[in-house]
Amino acid sequence: MVDILNLTFSELESFLVERGEKAFRAKQLWQWMWNKYTRDFDLMTNVSKATRAMLKEHAEIVWPEVVTMQKSSDGTTKFLLRLRDGALVETVLIPGSNGRLTQCLSCQVGCAMGCTFCSTGTMGFERNMTMAEILGQVLVAREYLQDDAANPTLRNLVFMGMGEPLLNMREMMRSLESLNSVLGLQFSPRRITVSTCGIEKGLRELGESGLAYLAVSLHAPTQELRKQIMPKAANWHLNDLITALENYPLKTRERITFEYLLLGGVNDSVEHAQQLVRLVSRTKGKMNLIIYNPSEGDPYKAPTEEAVLAFEQVLWSKNITAIIRKSKGADIKAACGQLKAEQQALCGE
Ligand code: SF4
Numbered sequence: 001m002v003d004i005l006n007l008t009f010s011e012l013e014s015f016l017v018e019r020g021e022k023a024f025r026a027k028q029l030w031q032w033m034w035n036k037y038t039r040d041f042d043l044m045t046n047v048s049k050a051t052r053a054m055l056k057e058h059a060e061i062v063w064p065e066v067v068t069m070q071k072s073s074d075g076t077t078k079f080l081l082r083l084r085d086g087a088l089v090e091t092v093l094i095p096g097s098n099g100r101l102t103q104c105l106s107c108q109v110g111c112a113m114g115c116t117f118c119s120t121g122t123m124g125f126e127r128n129m130t131m132a133e134i135l136g137q138v139l140v141a142r143e144y145l146q147d148d149a150a151n152p153t154l155r156n157l158v159f160m161g162m163g164e165p166l167l168n169m170r171e172m173m174r175s176l177e178s179l180n181s182v183l184g185l186q187f188s189p190r191r192i193t194v195s196t197c198g199i200e201k202g203l204r205e206l207g208e209s210g211l212a213y214l215a216v217s218l219h220a221p222t223q224e225l226r227k228q229i230m231p232k233a234a235n236w237h238l239n240d241l242i243t244a245l246e247n248y249p250l251k252t253r254e255r256i257t258f259e260y261l262l263l264g265g266v267n268d269s270v271e272h273a274q275q276l277v278r279l280v281s282r283t284k285g286k287m288n289l290i291i292y293n294p295s296e297g298d299p300y301k302a303p304t305e306e307a308v309l310a311f312e313q314v315l316w317s318k319n320i321t322a323i324i325r326k327s328k329g330a331d332i333k334a335a336c337g338q339l340k341a342e343q344q345a346l347c348g349e
Pocket of ligand 1: 111112114115118119120121122161162163164197
């Protein structure tokens, strides 16, 4: 059986032609799967009976299964999903001020990067997710929202859930291409952000594809401190990362988003802010300052309000756009990887 949700449009055409079908059937199937969120071949009424019979014999459409869904008091909705091999991943819907939603997507089961502030990082890496599994998260959300692709409430996608996108480059790129399809999910590159902790291999390819905006997690202004906070990411020296970002292909008016998680007493001083200014002023970027929101037993503490404001002030005084972001969904543990860690603890895995 072939999971045809895992085929790009051209792969779907080849799948059909190899089985004696006309290539135009790919367009019909693609619309049923990605635009009308249909999993049952019998509901595909404009597909001939013979083709449906062939599909039932050779193909399947597999969505992730929703294990739990939790809604936070601030409207953040978190899904724990089970993939066909039993692996658990999570995806989060985050409400924006305009009533539109952003979905945070996972791209790997677990993560090899071991960032010290992240619960996914402590789980280690299990496996890459396939395109069907990555985009299956969007299908689950769209079905839950009863969303219309032509006028969606689900506005933006960010690859900022479990996993490092640039370490699953093949499936990431296939997913970005399929997201772009006007016959399917209809997410233009302007509505997609890929967030990386900075991986040399793949960065250039992503930029040249023009298929998504780039966000880079810095979290430290010096190589030494970054090595403490993000030990594996720091294998690529911070200066080399910044040089690569200086040369990153950007469209007119496009900027790189830098993510900087403010950890109380660790990376949140005025001196750190000044070092950060020196580091990023060579690039075309803007800064998201994220206030760390610890749970019990976490290794870091939240920054004080004074430290956050002083940090922000240093950036603005040097003409760097800085926006303070609060972690959403704190009451449902919507930070990366936390729900899965809880679920596994409950299951005794
Ligand atoms: Fe992996 Fe992202 Fe967590 Fe770092 S923050 S360990 S890259 S999931």
